[in-house]
Amino acid sequence: MVPIAGLLDVAFLGHLADIRHLAGVSLATVVFNYLYWTFGFLRMSTTGLTAQAIGRGEEEEALLIGLRHGLLALLLGVAIVILQVPLRQIGFAMLSATPEVSAAGQTFYNALIWGAPATLVNFVIIGWLLGRSQSDRVLILTAVNSGANVALDYWLIVHLDWASAGAGIATAASQYLMLVVGLGLLYRDGNGKQRRINVRKLWDASALTVVLVLNRDILIRTFALISTFAVFTNLSSAFGTVPLTANAILMQVVTLAAYFIDGIAFATESLAGLFRGQGRLSQLQQLVLVAGGLSLLVGVLFAIAFISYPDPLFGRLTDHASVLLYLKQYVLWLLPVLGFGSIAYMLDGYFLGLTEGWILRQSMLQAVLLGFVPIALIAWYQHNNHWLWLSLSLFMAMRALSLSWQWFNGWRRTEVS
Incomplete structure (x- = not known):
């Protein structure tokens, strides 16, 4: 589901009359790869630690792992939004491109950067669900994210002609929708269950x-x-x-x-x-x-x-x-x-x-x-x-x-x- 949205991003932009929009988004993606996937450990370590805790039968520890990583993800996401201007200047200064391509890439960046908190918290939610072998929940979240992204891409890029800005807005909005649905699934799964957590253990x-x-x-x-x-x-x-x-x-x-x-x-x-x-x-x-x-x-x-x-x-x-x-x-x-x-x-x-x-x-x-x-x-x-x-x-x-x-x-x- 995930790459379908990426491919359609490319297809919508690749069929515009001016190719600089596709080139610019490709360039800006390098910056976002640094910003987001550098923190990919939020998903990766959550999965391994949660799976091992579940294997040992330690349900409380599995929940604590999710909470620790979730709080860390939220703090990092907010920090990225606050520091978006210097991060943009540093990122694009290190990349080689024509002024037109760079301008298209920065337009994409300016829209997508606001999705950082949702993106990083989603990493943790996905990691925690995978650690619990709840891949059906992961499929639901991915379908929501990808489906929303494709629909918004079509509307913003093809109909409104917002080009790279539309691609950025579509991706950021779909991340927030995925977050809302993910939190809803977690709340529904935990509703009615006794989940007493010793808060001090969060900082063990x-x-x-x-x-x-x-x-x-x-x-x-x-x-x-x-x-x-x-x-x-x-x-x-x-x-x-x-x-x-x-x-x-x-x-x-x-x-x-x-x-x-x-x-x-x-x-x-x-x-x-x-x-x-x-x-x-x-x-x-x-x-x-x-x-x-x-x-x-x-x-x-x-x-x-x-x-x-x-x-x-x-x-x-x-x-x-x-x-x-x-x-x-x-x-x-x-x-x-x-x-x-x-x-x-x-x-x-x-x-x-x-x-x-x-x-x-x-x-x-x-x-x-x-x-x-x-x-x-x-x-x-x-x-x-x-x-x-x-x-x-x-x-x-x-x-x-x-x-x-x-x-x-x-x-x-x-x-x-």
């Missing part, structure tokens, strides 16, 4: 230490991931408006596939945390093998579909002939990016469920410094988009290989013990 020093250490590692991991995609987009922008737009559309395909793979990764995350909480360590190996096979199948099928049928599929996203002609030269790179990426995304979920944040941090840093950066430098020096896609492919490959090695070593230690 040992629990807060676990949360802060885990969140620190996930934050570093996520910041490195976002930085990789930000550099990829920024180098694409330096190559010109057409390469930027073409790469943005190809990355929408990667994002689309990643969300499907994340469905498997989220299930892996919930089950891994549950199995660890219950002490059922023998189930973890089978979990990874099944989830890994399914993830690889999804990633490869997506790549093959877009490689085999570029005209009908990409033609739904833009009708600019120059962009379509350009991106066809690079569509084959989807195969290694999604092939290796599918394994990496699934293993991310596995280690998040085990709350092994340091493994995720180290793997990500190795992939960035050894896989992505050296080849990206060559791409920048050569001004070559193929080298840029090679750098992203190697980045995904190193993530998949290093996490697989960590899983194998952990499984081997379990067998020995």
Whole structure:
């Protein structure tokens, strides 16, 4: 459900007469990736910690985890709104774009930034529900968010011709609607149940230490991931408006596939945390093998579909002939990016469920410094988009290989013990 809204954003903007709106939104998305997904630990750590608490039968602790993260998310979201002007100035100063593209991107930013508190609290709600294996609730919230986003996009972009501003308003409004529905679901589930919580436990020093250490590692991991995609987009922008737009559309395909793979990764995350909480360590190996096979199948099928049928599929996203002609030269790179990426995304979920944040941090840093950066430098020096896609492919490959090695070593230690 989530990427459908993103794809329709691209489709609505990609069919406007002026392509700068799509390019500007692609650029502004880099800024929001930093602002939002740097705090992705709010969702990730909530899921793993909650699943383990449920596995141990500690219902009160699971509720406390949700409250701790929810309060933290609200404070961070309000801080982002307060600091929106300096954040915008710093973010766009670091990105390369023409004045027209930058102006369109800042218009999108100015509208979307007001959704920050709702977005971050929604991270926690989704994480908490996933930790409790209530994926049906997650589906409801996602459907509300995506459905509202698509409807508002169509009204604001197509009918009112608000372009990038309309896309920002639509996304922010849909986040607040999702928040209201999410809080309503939580209230309904808890209505009539005796939920006595010792407020002092919210600030328990040992629990807060676990949360802060885990969140620190996930934050570093996520910041490195976002930085990789930000550099990829920024180098694409330096190559010109057409390469930027073409790469943005190809990355929408990667994002689309990643969300499907994340469905498997989220299930892996919930089950891994549950199995660890219950002490059922023998189930973890089978979990990874099944989830890994399914993830690889999804990633490869997506790549093959877009490689085999570029005209009908990409033609739904833009009708600019120059962009379509350009991106066809690079569509084959989807195969290694999604092939290796599918394994990496699934293993991310596995280690998040085990709350092994340091493994995720180290793997990500190795992939960035050894896989992505050296080849990206060559791409920048050569001004070559193929080298840029090679750098992203190697980045995904190193993530998949290093996490697989960590899983194998952990499984081997379990067998020995």
